[in-house]
Amino acid sequence: MRYDDFRRSDEIDDRRDSGGMGGGGGFGVPMGGGGLGIGTIIVLGLLGYAFGIDPRILIGGAEILSGGGQAPSYQQDRPSRQGKTGAPTDEMGSMIAGILGELDDRWSEIFKASGQNYTGPKIVLFRNATNGGRCGMAQSAMGPFYCPPDRTIFLDTAFFREVETRFRGCSGKSACNFTTAYIIAHEAGHHIQNLLGILPRVQRAQQQAGSKAEANALQVKVELQADCLSGVWVNREEKKRPGFVEAGDIDAALKTATAIGDDTLQRQATGRVVPDSFTHGSAAQRRQWFMTGYQQGTVQACNTFGAGAL
Numbered sequence: 001m002r003y004d005d006f007r008r009s010d011e012i013d014d015r016r017d018s019g020g021m022g023g024g025g026g027f028g029v030p031m032g033g034g035g036l037g038i039g040t041i042i043v044l045g046l047l048g049y050a051f052g053i054d055p056r057i058l059i060g061g062a063e064i065l066s067g068g069g070q071a072p073s074y075q076q077d078r079p080s081r082q083g084k085t086g087a088p089t090d091e092m093g094s095m096i097a098g099i100l101g102e103l104d105d106r107w108s109e110i111f112k113a114s115g116q117n118y119t120g121p122k123i124v125l126f127r128n129a130t131n132g133g134r135c136g137m138a139q140s141a142m143g144p145f146y147c148p149p150d151r152t153i154f155l156d157t158a159f160f161r162e163v164e165t166r167f168r169g170c171s172g173k174s175a176c177n178f179t180t181a182y183i184i185a186h187e188a189g190h191h192i193q194n195l196l197g198i199l200p201r202v203q204r205a206q207q208q209a210g211s212k213a214e215a216n217a218l219q220v221k222v223e224l225q226a227d228c229l230s231g232v233w234v235n236r237e238e239k240k241r242p243g244f245v246e247a248g249d250i251d252a253a254l255k256t257a258t259a260i261g262d263d264t265l266q267r268q269a270t271g272r273v274v275p276d277s278f279t280h281g282s283a284a285q286r287r288q289w290f291m292t293g294y295q296q297g298t299v300q301a302c303n304t305f306g307a308g309a310l
Contacts, residue, residue: 001178006098008087015083146190169256178249189229228302231293257286
């Protein structure tokens with residue numbers, strides 16, 4: 001992936017040098033479930049390394065984490081020390097700032113074309129753990145996630161090395177850089193869903209769901225739509241900047257999607273697959289929906305909630 005000419009965003013809060021607890025200390029997950037994070041959704045905590053939306057905003061995830069049927073609640077805002085704000089100057093930080101800048105530019109164009117205003121998310125970079133604002137404590141084991149009430153993406157950058165070494169989701173600098181872009185674009189996809197009102201509607205639907213399996217199925221649709229929206233961004237970015245996608249980049253994204261599919265993670269953990277417990281979608285579904293967004297390049301193509309879509 002070529003990113004030397006990307007516009008660097010200043011909407012970065014870099015807490016990587018702020019110590020183990022990052023921005024002023026964390027506090028418990030607002031679930032009453034003992035401080036559990038996304039890593040507990042799939043058996044043996046393997047899904048803690050899979051990227052996706054913070055499950056606490058969805059009642060299905062809330063039921064899995066807390067064992068009850070209560071709707072999720074958020075912490076009140078608390079003051080926290082910020083790290084360095086603005087575009088980082090190290091290689092990884094600069095690339096992430098560039099990816100965010102290009103995401104904002106392309107999505108601004110898409111929203112403007114439909115007569116809507118767009119405001120991009122912020123990104124918090126951290127190591128180990130940090131104050132996650134109204135989404136509780138952000139921890140490395142949770143993987144990257146998007147916090148809807150704060151409109152913020154939380155990233156422990158060590159995760160991207162895990163994708164390469166633990167999950168073998170990419171090989172080579174260009175391909176691994178593109179995989180990083182794909183992951184961040186997925187989280188930005190959740191931001192798009194938030195702006196469009198999709199996330200609140202899904203939360204209400206999950207509160208009315210008759211079973212965990214039904215609630216999980218709704219969350220899978222949310223995640224697959226975010227995969228598709230990441231593909232839409234790649235499509236638009238490639239048209240804007242020919243040469244942005246290099247040989248092997250798309251294959252790396254598809255390989256990563258396969259590595260973090262629910263069925264792949266479950267099979268690695270227990271040797272069996274339980275589709276009713278899926279929260280992100282199978283490897284085949286994740287590949288399919290990323291490619292749908294990439295090939296068609298429209299938000300309309302990403303209707304995972306349509307009849308027969310899955």
